[in-house]
Amino acid sequence: MTRHITCITRLPIHQDRHRRIQAVGGSGWQDSEETAIANVKHDKSAYDVIEQGKTAKVIVKKHDGREYLKTANDRFLPDNLLSLPDCP
Template identity: 90%
Template sequence: MTRRITCITKLPNHQDRHRRIQAVGGSAWRDSEETAIANVKRDKSAYDVTEQGKTVKVIVKKHDGREYLKTENDHFLPDNLLSLPDCS
């Protein structure tokens, strides 16, 4: 079952875009970045993001030896996850 990510929790004042996300969330759920990465590695359709009617999958990439979450290239927004509102 795919979970739709509608918000994120960012590390405060972190300048590296590959290390900013601390957690992802949606309606009544929240997963740490570590849990979300494990979920995506286990199931490629674990999460998605919808922005202005376009839905893209969340994938795992590696930068400087560290895994991080990002969305597939949708030719729309460069940082679909980072543009989501903060989870309250």
């Protein structure tokens, strides 16, 4: 079952855009970045982001040897995850 990400928890000030997310969340749930990465690696349809009616799958990428979450290129927003509001 795909979880729809509607908010993120950001790390305290971090300049590297590949290391800004601490957790992702939605209605009544929140997963750490580490858990979300493991979930996506196990099931490529584990998470998505819906932005203005368009759906983008969440994928795992690697930068400087570190894995991070991002959305697949949807030709809509350059960074759907980082454009989400902070989780409460």
